Amino acid sequence: MRVRASLPIVLLLFSTVASAQDTSLVSRSGARPLVRPDGTYTFQHLPHSDLVFEGQIAPRILIVDSIGRATRNVLLESKAPIWGYQVSTTPMVKLRMFDQTSNPVRTPSYMPKATIQLARFRNRAPETDPDSEGFNRGPIEMWLIDVVPFGHHSNGQDGCLFTEEARNADGDCVEVTQAAVKTINKKDGSFSTNYIEAMAFYGRMTLDSDGAAAGDFATRFEWRAGVGIQLNPEGYVGGAIKPKLAERYGPTRILFGAMAARRDLWRCGRAAADTRFQYLTSKHPDVPALITQIEGACFPSGWGGAGLFLRFYSGQDYYNLGFTEKITRLQFGVTLQRDQLLGFRIKPV
Amino acid sequence: MYATLSYDVSAGPTPIEELRKKILEVFADRATCDLLSDTFICEVQNTADYLALSRKLRKVGTDVDGQFQYVFTLHSAGAPLRSNAIFPKAKANDILDPGAEE
Numbered sequence: 001m002r003v004r005a006s007l008p009i010v011l012l013l014f015s016t017v018a019s020a021q022d023t024s025l026v027s028r029s030g031a032r033p034l035v036r037p038d039g040t041y042t043f044q045h046l047p048h049s050d051l052v053f054e055g056q057i058a059p060r061i062l063i064v065d066s067i068g069r070a071t072r073n074v075l076l077e078s079k080a081p082i083w084g085y086q087v088s089t090t091p092m093v094k095l096r097m098f099d100q101t102s103n104p105v106r107t108p109s110y111m112p113k114a115t116i117q118l119a120r121f122r123n124r125a126p127e128t129d130p131d132s133e134g135f136n137r138g139p140i141e142m143w144l145i146d147v148v149p150f151g152h153h154s155n156g157q158d159g160c161l162f163t164e165e166a167r168n169a170d171g172d173c174v175e176v177t178q179a180a181v182k183t184i185n186k187k188d189g190s191f192s193t194n195y196i197e198a199m200a201f202y203g204r205m206t207l208d209s210d211g212a213a214a215g216d217f218a219t220r221f222e223w224r225a226g227v228g229i230q231l232n233p234e235g236y237v238g239g240a241i242k243p244k245l246a247e248r249y250g251p252t253r254i255l256f257g258a259m260a261a262r263r264d265l266w267r268c269g270r271a272a273a274d275t276r277f278q279y280l281t282s283k284h285p286d287v288p289a290l291i292t293q294i295e296g297a298c299f300p301s302g303w304g305g306a307g308l309f310l311r312f313y314s315g316q317d318y319y320n321l322g323f324t325e326k327i328t329r330l331q332f333g334v335t336l337q338r339d340q341l342l343g344f345r346i347k348p349v
Numbered sequence: 350m351y352a353t354l355s356y357d358v359s360a361g362p363t364p365i366e367e368l369r370k371k372i373l374e375v376f377a378d379r380a381t382c383d384l385l386s387d388t389f390i391c392e393v394q395n396t397a398d399y400l401a402l403s404r405k406l407r408k409v410g411t412d413v414d415g416q417f418q419y420v421f422t423l424h425s426a427g428a429p430l431r432s433n434a435i436f437p438k439a440k441a442n443d444i445l446d447p448g449a450e451e
Contacts, residue, residue: 131404133397209396214350214425217396346396 025270025299025337026263028213029345030072032065035117036146036201036339038092041309043333050099054331058092060115067119072345074121074140075217077130086117096319106186109320113151119144124204130347133209136217140205140344144224148197154239155320159188161244184321191320193241199228199255205342211264212343218263219341225258230278249323250280250287250316263341269301270341280316284324291315297335305337350426351444352399354389354406356419363413372417375405381444388432392444399423 027033038058045051070084095108120143127134160166160173162182168174203224212218232241232251241251256277265271278291292314299307314328358368376382381392393399403421410417424430427446 131400131407133400136397136400209398210394212396214399214423214428215396346400 025301025305025341026212026218027068027071027340027342029216029343030068031343032062032068032086033071033342034060034062034338034340035067035086035119035144035342037088038090039338040336041333042335043309043311043331045329045331047329052097052099052103053333054094054096056092056094058090058111061089061091063087063089067117070119070121071342074123075130075136075344075346077347079123079125081120081122084119084121086115086119088115088117089113090115094319107155107157107188107191107320109153109318110156111151111153113148116147116149117144118147136207136209136344136346138205138207138217138344140207140219140342142201142203142205142224144201144203144226146197146199146201146226146228148195150237151195151197152193152239153195153320154192155190157188157190159185159190161185161189161191161242163189184324186321189321191245191323192239193232193245193249193251194236194239195230195232196236197228197230197255199226199257201226201257207344216343216345218343219261220264221260221262222341223258223260226256228255228257229253230255247282248284250283250289252281254279259339261339261341264301266298267300268298268307269303270299270307270337272297272299272338274338278315283316286324287316287326291318297337299337307335307337309333309335350393350395350399351424351428352391352393352402353422353424353430354391354419355387355422356389356417359416359418361413361416363416368409368413368416371409371412372406375402375409381447383440383444385430385432385437385441388430390430390441390444392447393423396423 037060040058041056043054064087067084067086070082073082090113092111092113093108094111095105097103097105122141124139124141125135125137129135161184163185164175164177164179164182165173166176201224203222205219205222207217208220209217230253234241234243234246241249259272259274261270261272263270274295276293280289283289293311295309295311297307297309299305311331313331315326316323317325317327358365376391379391383390406419406421430441430445
């Protein structure tokens with residue numbers, strides 16, 4: 001009974017945090033916007049397992065930003081490209097609570113990272129009169145370079161990766177039991193890697209002024225697609241991936257992502273769809289090379305940036321020591337919004 | 350949102366009365382405009398609506414060749430109205446923030 005009661009409590013806690021953040025769905029021009037953040041989630045999945053709930057906590061902390069300033073200059077008369085950049089950090093954590101004795105949260109994923117974004121905006125409106133609505137509707141073209149110069153993924157454990165190993169006097173894991181196929185130590189096995197990631201996106205935003213701040217035109221519909229790569233090099237700062245993990249994890253990954261979002265669709269202040277694919281190299285034989293993730297989300301107006309989502313995920317388990325397993329899940333729950341719909345300042349009249 | 354218009358008209362080829370008529374014609378189909386002492390205020394639906402009014406005012410200015418000088422400013426709903434003159438607050442609030450409770 002205690003386990004059954006815990007999920008509503010967790011959902012309630014998360015929704016309290018969500019309303020406290022009160023993030024607007026549309027970013028006002030000049031404000032520091034959230035572009036492609038990771039998002040915060042709490043959810044369950046189908047088919048049912050011994051999971052009580054899974055969560056991802058990923059607040060984006062903006063340090064330096066000029067994308068906000070860029071949104072005040074894109075709709076000026078010249079239609080020249082405008083550049084902006086943003087430096088941020090995200091102390092991301094993923095955790096799963098299991099329906100076992102004492103409801104353990106088994107080895108959470110700690111995934112802090114730094115992000116640098118470079119954006120290039122251009123007004124592609126066919127009209128030339130800066131005071132006309134057509135000029136201010138865009139579409140706005142956006143090139144986005146999204147780089148993670150340093151990302152870390154570990155589970156904070158100090159055991160050996162395999163159950164057949166134990167630490168010797170020097171602290172190194174050595175084989176103590178002979179086994180043809182080694183078993184991952186899921187209780188306290190140490191998982192750690194550092195990565196570099198870079199993605200390039202191209203997208204467009206069409207704008208209108210309904211519901212936008214005074215003096216702004218805001219994104220009504222947007223889409224974006226991009227490709228990139230993630231590298232998990234050995235020896236990349238402390239906590240880097242070790243050879244034993246590298247040959248099974250898939251240290252080089254080709255990334256593809258696409259998204260579309262619309263403002264004010266049915267009861268959603270923001271409705272969004274997001275698709276991601278990853279192609280793994282040097283992966284474990286039990287997992288497929290391709291990871292597929294398709295997500296749809298609805299953020300009702302007045303929910304302070306909180307929303308409901310549904311996600312299909314298939315491929316290598318992303319939860320640290322689960323990397324040797326394939327999972328196929330339909331995930332559903334509540335989330336805090338990810339991207340904000342950008343607002344752009346009209347030419348000063 | 351609402352917009353404020355401050356203007357000055359000067360003598361010239363176009364009679365002043367005709368010029369005033371042209372200015373008022375810009376706002377003719379609007380129920381929520383009012384001249385509050387020294388400030389003309391109008392509710393606008395959104396930025397596009399404001400731009401449409403702005404274009405019409407600019408056309409009036411062009412037609413009368415400099416006899417009509419103006420500043421037409423957009424304000425967020427509920428933003429305070431600055432005026433040195435005395436004006437009816439209740440009437441102004443209906444335009445400044447139509448969604449607000451009395």
